Amino acid sequence: MNRAEFLRIMGAGAAAAAMSNFTSVSQAMESLQQKKKQNNGLIEELSSTLESQEAVVDKPITAIVIGAGARGRTYASYSEHFSKSLKIVGVADINKERKLHLKNKYNLSDEHCFNDWSEVFSIPKFADAVIIATPDNLHYHPCLKALEAGYDVLLEKPVAQSVKECTDILKYAKKYNRIVGICHVLRYAPYFMAMKKVLDAGMIGDIVSIQHMECIRFHHMAHSYVRGNWKSARETTPIVIAKSCHDMDMMRWLVNKPCKSLSSYGGLTLFKRENAPAGSTERCLDCAVEAECPYSAKRIYLKDRRYLYVFDIPDNERNDKKYASLIMDKLRTTDYGRCVFRCNNDQCDHFVTSMEFEGNITGAFSMEAFTATGGRLTCIMGTKGWLKGDMKKFEVTDFLTNKHSVWNQDISSLPGYEGHAGGDFGIVKDFVLAVANQDASYLTSSIDLSIESHVMGFEAEHSRVLKKRIEL
Incomplete structure (x- = not known):
């Protein structure tokens, strides 16, 4: 296989992204020259750089975010980096604060902001696609309704809660001739893309x-x-x-x-009631032995300030002292403050x-x-x-x-390559291309x-x- 054939099959961008930045290039070239002729194309791509995460399309595709939690906000944020590729035009979430956050961020109209996913499909279709990032038990029915209504779907993993539900979604996608992209984002991480190309090249x-x-x-x-x-x-x-x-x-x-x-x-093995230490209590804030527990909610959320997105605290403000009282309140009132040995x-x-x-x-x-x-x-x-x-x-x-x-x-410092080893925006890019061209083959x-x-x-x-x- 010559270089032109290799690039035609693999895609110049994909080959470049997958094989970029090998160190000891001279050593790699020396050994690879002894390989089969089809590996010659790989050698030429070793020092190439990563491609842009921007999907080049004639006009932005429009999307509705169903589920405005951490994953929904991540996929939607692609539009902030690449406004010529994706435009968010609607949101649905039972959490009023999260719904309002996206409404204000993307300047959404009142009629396109919904309290429940089912409301999205009670009015005529008004976007190209929906991004479903609801909890696992709310993937199946919203996805079927979206496909029935003529939307293409970017669906957070897992697909659904059973093999039957997964195959039902596949059947609906074929029945209504719609595109469904599954957020297996690691397939789009440069690390795994490179690994895949190395294996496929033998x-x-x-x-x-x-x-x-x-x-x-x-x-x-x-x-x-x-x-x-x-x-x-x-x-x-x-x-x-x-x-x-x-x-x-x-x-x-x-x-x-x-x-x-x-x-x-x-x-x-560990996180069971019978393993609760002597002196422990239902909540970490009241626990006499909390300081000796590596799983302490007080340590994880208040001291180390981890995972504060669940309290809708912006990551770039997570160390701000003004949030201490909010975190304390959440630890008193939500499951995130419970003893790990008493969480059912x-x-x-x-x-x-x-x-x-x-x-x-x-x-x-x-x-x-x-x-x-x-x-x-x-x-x-x-x-x-x-x-x-x-x-x-x-x-x-x-x-x-x-x-x-x-x-x-x-x-780590490259724009668009922040989440899941660079895969979060990669899946959105290919989904945008798939929808814009009505061709699911853009998606792996x-x-x-x-x-x-x-x-x-x-x-x-x-x-x-x-x-x-x-x-x-």
């Missing part, structure tokens, strides 16, 4: 095995999956879906083969899955709450080399030459491409509960 030969670990981080677990919105698997989705459908999707995408069978183990939560705090993919490829996934740092650790073993990464950089080792190539693109995470990894997640939970191997 730089480590044929994939034999993949090991992938999601490190939730101890205080993130306490915030989101013990005290927070996703504390109940019954009311939302099991944590392997709620938190780790990203990771199931990533493993499936990188391996590029269907999963044939899996077995899972795990459970809730049921999500696993550790979860492992062994997988067999087509082609005798094996996989091992681990989701761990008790880690000091967050992120993902990945090792992929191939017949000609191996790859290991930590979501900041990855290293490829060639077995024949013992050459080491390192991808280490610093995106359309509904039809995302169903399979959701099935993997739901069946992984079934395997854990039933304590048996599941054939897919």
